[in-house]
Amino acid sequence: xIIDAKNYDYTEINRLIRESSDxxxxxxxxxxxxxxxxxxxxxxxxxxxxPGNALGAYLxxxxxxxxxxxxxxIGDTMNGGAxxxxxxxxxxxxxxxxxxxIYVQGNAGYRVGIHMKSYEELYPIIVIGGRVGDFLGEYQxxxxxxxxGIGVEGIPVGPFCGTGMHGGEMFIRSENAPTGLPKQVCCAxxxxxxxxxxxxxxxxxxxxxxxxxxxxxxxxxWKLTPNSASPYKQLYVDNL
Amino acid sequence: MNPLYEVVRNPDRCIKCRVCERQCAxxxxxxxxxxxKMISNEMTCVDCQRCVCLCPTHALKIRPNENQFxxxxxxxxxxxxxxxxxxxxxxxxxxxxxxxxxxxxxxDKILLNASQVTNPPIDPLxxxxxxxxxLGKKSxxxxxxxxxxxxxxxxxxxxxxxxxxxxxxxxxxxxxNAHESLARAATELGTYYNTGEGGxxxxxxxxxxxxxxxxxxxxxxVFKGYLDAGAAIEIKMGQGAKPGIGGHLPGMKINDExxxxxxxxxxxxxxxxxxxxxxxxxxxxxxxxxxxxxxTNWEKPVIVKIAAVHNVAAIASGVARSGADIIxxxxxxxxxxxxxxxxxDNVGIPIELALAxxxxxxxxxxxxNDVSVVVGGSIRSAADVVKAIALGADxxxxxxAALLALGCHLCRSCNTGKCNWGIATQRADLVKxxxxxxxxxxxxxxxxxxxxxxxEIMGGMGINSIEALRGxxxxxxxxxxxxxxxxxxxxxxxxx
Numbered sequence: 001x002i003i004d005a006k007n008y009d010y011t012e013i014n015r016l017i018r019e020s021s022d023x024x025x026x027x028x029x030x031x032x033x034x035x036x037x038x039x040x041x042x043x044x045x046x047x048x049x050x051p052g053n054a055l056g057a058y059l060x061x062x063x064x065x066x067x068x069x070x071x072x073x074i075g076d077t078m079n080g081g082a083x084x085x086x087x088x089x090x091x092x093x094x095x096x097x098x099x100x101x102i103y104v105q106g107n108a109g110y111r112v113g114i115h116m117k118s119y120e121e122l123y124p125i126i127v128i129g130g131r132v133g134d135f136l137g138e139y140q141x142x143x144x145x146x147x148x149g150i151g152v153e154g155i156p157v158g159p160f161c162g163t164g165m166h167g168g169e170m171f172i173r174s175e176n177a178p179t180g181l182p183k184q185v186c187c188a189x190x191x192x193x194x195x196x197x198x199x200x201x202x203x204x205x206x207x208x209x210x211x212x213x214x215x216x217x218x219x220x221x222w223k224l225t226p227n228s229a230s231p232y233k234q235l236y237v238d239n240l
Numbered sequence: 241m242n243p244l245y246e247v248v249r250n251p252d253r254c255i256k257c258r259v260c261e262r263q264c265a266x267x268x269x270x271x272x273x274x275x276x277k278m279i280s281n282e283m284t285c286v287d288c289q290r291c292v293c294l295c296p297t298h299a300l301k302i303r304p305n306e307n308q309f310x311x312x313x314x315x316x317x318x319x320x321x322x323x324x325x326x327x328x329x330x331x332x333x334x335x336x337x338x339x340x341x342x343x344x345x346x347x348d349k350i351l352l353n354a355s356q357v358t359n360p361p362i363d364p365l366x367x368x369x370x371x372x373x374x375l376g377k378k379s380x381x382x383x384x385x386x387x388x389x390x391x392x393x394x395x396x397x398x399x400x401x402x403x404x405x406x407x408x409x410x411x412x413x414x415x416x417n418a419h420e421s422l423a424r425a426a427t428e429l430g431t432y433y434n435t436g437e438g439g440x441x442x443x444x445x446x447x448x449x450x451x452x453x454x455x456x457x458x459x460x461x462v463f464k465g466y467l468d469a470g471a472a473i474e475i476k477m478g479q480g481a482k483p484g485i486g487g488h489l490p491g492m493k494i495n496d497e498x499x500x501x502x503x504x505x506x507x508x509x510x511x512x513x514x515x516x517x518x519x520x521x522x523x524x525x526x527x528x529x530x531x532x533x534x535x536t537n538w539e540k541p542v543i544v545k546i547a548a549v550h551n552v553a554a555i556a557s558g559v560a561r562s563g564a565d566i567i568x569x570x571x572x573x574x575x576x577x578x579x580x581x582x583x584x585d586n587v588g589i590p591i592e593l594a595l596a597x598x599x600x601x602x603x604x605x606x607x608x609n610d611v612s613v614v615v616g617g618s619i620r621s622a623a624d625v626v627k628a629i630a631l632g633a634d635x636x637x638x639x640x641a642a643l644l645a646l647g648c649h650l651c652r653s654c655n656t657g658k659c660n661w662g663i664a665t666q667r668a669d670l671v672k673x674x675x676x677x678x679x680x681x682x683x684x685x686x687x688x689x690x691x692x693x694x695x696e697i698m699g700g701m702g703i704n705s706i707e708a709l710r711g712x713x714x715x716x717x718x719x720x721x722x723x724x725x726x727x728x729x730x731x732x733x734x735x736x
Contacts, residue, residue, distance in 0.1 A: 014534055034527065039464045039535030057531040060464040073518050076531065079463040092518045096459035098503060114517050115458060119503040139513055141504065166509055237331030239322060239581045240244070240286055240653045 005030045005049065017043060030068070037064050041081070053090075056083050059100060072109065075102050078124070084208050091133070097124040097143070101201075104128045105209045110158070111135045116168060118142025127205050134158035137224070141167040146198055148173045148205070148216055155179065162224050170224040171198050177222050184228070190221035241324055243282035245302050247291075253299035254278055260291035260300060265658040265670055288651035290660035322581070333581035336654035336664070338481060338573045338618055338640060341585050345573070346592035346725070347624045351734055353715045355702035362704050364695040370705040371691055371698075373400040373635050375612040376541045376565045395565065396541040398472055400635055401430030402691045403706055404625060406683075407570075407616045407637030408454050408474065408545070410436030412489045412498045412510065413577030413654065414643075415671040416443075418663045421646055421679030423447035428684050434637075435461075437476055437487065437512060439501040445469050452543065455532065457486060458512035460502040464535065472540050472566070473532050477516070477525070478547030480570030480617035482579035483588045487512035493657055495666050522558040529563040541565035548572055548594030548617060549587075553601035560602060560611045568637060569594050571617025575640040577664060578655035591617040592631065596729045599632025599711060622693030631729065632711040645686040646679045 001022040005013055010033040017025055017037060023044055027036070030049030037045050038054065041061035050068045057076040064083045072090035075083050078097040085102075091109035094102050099122035110133035113126045117140075124143035131152045137145050140162060149156025149172070157172055159180035171194075172178055177187055195217050202213035247268060256278055260269040266284040269291060271277075285302065292300045309317050322333055355361045362369070376397030383391050406422045419441060422433040427450045434452040439461015444451070453470035455462050467473060478484070489498075489510040499506040519525050529542050544559045545568040546552070552569065559567050571591025576584065595615050602608040615628050616637030625636050644650070647661040654664035662674030694706070703709050717734040718726050726733055 010534065011538070018537065035531045035534040038531055039467070041464070053527055054531040058462070058464050058467065058535045073527070073531075076518065077459045077462050095518055096462070098459075098463065111517055115513065117504055119499070119505060122503065138517065139511060141508065141511070164511065164513070166511065167505070235332055236334040236580075237325050237329040238653075238655055239325060239333035239335050240651075240656070 002026045002028065004028050005033060008033070010034050010036065010052070014038065017045065032071075037062055056081070059083065061100075069106075070104075075100070078102070079122070086209065088130070093128075094124065094126045097126070098122050099124050101125040101204070102127070103205055103208050104130075106130045108132045111138055113137045113140055113143070113145045113170075115139040115141065116143045116145070118168065125201055127201050129205065129209060131156035132158065134160050135163060136161045137165055137168070137170050138162070139164040139166070140170070140226075141165075143168045144198065144201070145170045146173075146201055146205075147171070148202075150211070150216075161185070162226075165224070165226045166228075167226060171195075172222045172224065173216065173219050174222060175220055178224070181224070184226060186225050186227050187222055190223040194223055195221055241283075241321065242307055243285060243305055244321075245282060245285045245287050246305050247280040247282050247285060248301040248303060249278060249280065250299045250301075251277075253297040255297055255299075257296060259294050259296065263290050263294050263660060265660050265665075265667065266656075286651045286653040286656075287649075288653070288660045289649040334578055334655050335581040335584055335652060336576060336578050337650055337652040338575045339585045340652065343573070343590065345618075346590055346721075346729065347620070347627050349719055349721050350592070350627050350729070350731065351717050351719055352623070352626060352630075352697060352701070353717070354700040359702045361702055362699040364692070364699040367699070367704060369695040369698060370707070371402055371694055373403040373706060374398070375400065375614065375634055377611065378609040380609060396472075396539055397565070398432060398541060399430075400432070402687055403629060403635040403694070404619075404687050404690060405431050405452070405614065405635060405637050406433035406642050407568075407574075407639040408434035408436040408452075408476065409577070409639055409643075410438030410454075410460075410487075410489075411441055411501050412436075412438040412493060412666070414664055415659075415662055415666060415674060416441060416497060417671050417674040417676045417679065418643075418646055419444060420676040421674070421683055422642065423451065424676065424680035425683035425687070426450040428680070429687050431687070432471060434474060435470070438489075438498065438510075439503060440466055440469055441497065441501045454545075455528075456512050457514070457516045458510060460504065460510060460512070463503070467532065467536050467540075470540070472543055473536065474543040474545055474568065475525075475528055475532070475564075476545050477519075478545065478549070478570065479576065479579075480547045480572050480574030480588055480591070481576035482583045483547035483549050483572070484514055485579060485583050486514040488578070493666050498666065522562050525559065525564075526562040533563070543568050543614070545570060548589045548591055550589060552589065552594045553597040556598040556613075557601055557605055557607070560607045564611060566612045566614060566634075567598070568614040568616065569598060570637070571595075571615065574617035575643075576654075591615050591619075591628075593725075593728055595628060595631050595633055600730055603632075603711075622690040622697065625690060626694055626697045626709070627716060629706060629709050630712050630715045631731075632713075634710065641686065642683055645682045646674060 006029040026046045032052040034052035039058040043062040055074040059078040059081045061080040066085045069087035070089040075094045085104045088106035093112045096115045107130035127146045162185035379392040426433040437456035448469040451470040456476040543566040544564040572588025612634040615633045659665040716731040
């Protein structure tokens with residue numbers, strides 16, 4: 001099915017998506033319509049244009065490919081599926097995402113992967129090709145965030161990376177280690193073995209956007225992990 | 241430090257059956273074989289009354305420790321104790337349940353009206369009385385077709401047989417048996433219980449049509465199936481007991497079942513950040529409201545829960561414009577499984593004033609019918625319910641009262657996870673003390689009794705439908721209140 005989104009608002013588009021028996025749906029002339037594909041499973045949406053905020057919120061298995069830039073909160077509370085953005089995206093990408101994969105070719109905004117978490121076989125992945133803003137992986141509780149920093153001069157992540165982090169891992173491709181890290185985060189140069197652990201995602205990334213996974217992985221990476229499983233454990237005293 | 245309580249054991253009555261020893265998770269009681277007597281370690285006693293209630297010979301009493309520091313009106317024993325605790329640990333003080341401090345309870349300073357002579361009272365035992373309540377947007381536009389049939393826009397709503405719901409308590413903060421009791425009671429009563437932010441246990445999806453599924457900043461257990469499971473979705477922006485504060489369930493409480501329900505690994509901390517990091521404005525809130533509506537095909541009303549704080553009326557006005565169907569306001573006397581003591585005891589405002597301010601503001605702005613208003617934060621009786629509805633609420637949320645029905649004695653130690661009544665604990669040996677077959681029945685009893693009382697009070701006023709009581713502040717009079725308080729509550733003083 002092909003939908004010309006020009007004259008529809010998001011409710012109508014989402015209704016068409018839900019009611020369509022087609023698995024593959026192409027949306028053209030998308031311009032700021034929010035919540036596209038929210039909560040869906042089993043669909044493949046090809047979006048041409050600029051989808052609005054909360055693209056693929058609560059996504060439950062569908063695949064969304066965006067040819068254009070995406071805005072804020074893509075993949076909010078995503079539980080499965082994939083979002084592939086051939087462009088940049090905004091703030092809070094993958095908020096509280098639990099499973100599935102988000103690949104962004106270009107840059108992403110603030111608070112990418114905030115409160116991302118994993119559970120058993122549910123394991124979320126966010127891969128950003130360019131740079132990200134402040135507070136990457138804030139409160140991260142699981143999953144992997146990878147920032148390739150392709151074409152970025154200097155460190156491709158902003159300050160306060162991993163504030164409140166208590167699970168999961170981040171891989172940042174950069175000559176120099178990220179600065180301004182909070183004390184809950186351990187930062188060390190990734191070993192070759194550790195780099196191999198993300199090879200699969202690098203390969204997927206280049207499959208979507210081109211380039212060479214081996215070349216990417218030849219560079220220095222910094223691996224960020226939580227300092228302790230309970231960063232707040234010592235904070236309280238019972239007052240009965 | 242001295243123990244807060246003394247265990248008084250009557251040696252003439254004690255038969256050394258050791259029930260108290262087996263019942264106390266705090267390990268206060270112990271049998272000393274050498275002395276052939278029961279001894280007490282009072283340091284860990286929390287005055288939960290479990291041993292007292294189960295002692296077969298009524299040999300036990302728990303009373304405040306008579307040993308007190310030198311009397312001081314400014315530096316109370318409690319305040320001194322807290323200083324010692326913090327000096328010893330460097331920790332933030334953590335407490336549970338609603339504030340025990342002496343703040344004014346306006347419910348107790350409001351009196352209700354009754355009919356005399358003219359407009360006679362109604363006897364609820366022989367006249368039909370209506371307490372059924374609908375929550376959601378009330379349609380403003382009615383159109384008629386050529387046959388004279390009325391048509392109006394219907395948005396998703398909740399239908400309550402009684403104007404009382406069980407408010408949010410997560411699986412994690414309370415036990416599975418407590419949740420089962422609430423779910424079954426809500427089903428039998430024709431009302432709703434609320435999952436809190438800990439997800440919905442797989443065994444309880446069958447109670448979905450009487451369930452409100454909460455979405456909070458941590459998004460624990462939130463996925464499409466969860467959103468679809470309930471009758472409504474509640475976005476938690478704030479909680480009366482801890483406005484401006486998030487939640488933190490320590491890793492040691494995340495056992496197999498909680499891990500599965502919250503969808504996080506066992507033994508890891510479950511941290512709900514204080515803010516939703518994607519919400520910085522009413523427009524952002526609107527985005528979350530509408531994303532939830534979109535994801536659930538516009539089939540479910542969305543509740544936005546806020547804490548009663550200073551500018552609550554303006555905030556509620558914003559929430560009403562965010563697309564929410566229902567606003568839940570939680571007063572600062574409301575309970576919690578754990579909150580920093582200083583926050584619980586000092587932040588927020590009483591629900592009575594918040595409710596009056598919100599209802600007036602929404603009326604003044606002509607948007608009262610765009611939302612329903614639900615209030616909680618220490619609704620303790622049917623009289624509180626009637627007063628809340630007359631002040632402008634559509635329905636009430638109760639939680640502390642529901643826990644009392646399940647056996648809670650308000651010892652305020654939920655945060656320790658060692659609740660001897662099987663409510664605020666995840667220890668299997670303690671959880672099984674709360675039998676959901678008994679628990680749900682007690683909840684049904686409580687709410688049924690309150691519903692009877694509400695009807696009786698309404699009947700006395702000559703009102704036979706809760707709709708006619710809603711926002712009917714003429715039925716209220718204040719006693720011992722200042723003019724300012726009366727103005728804020730929008731009621732007259734008794735005698736006027």
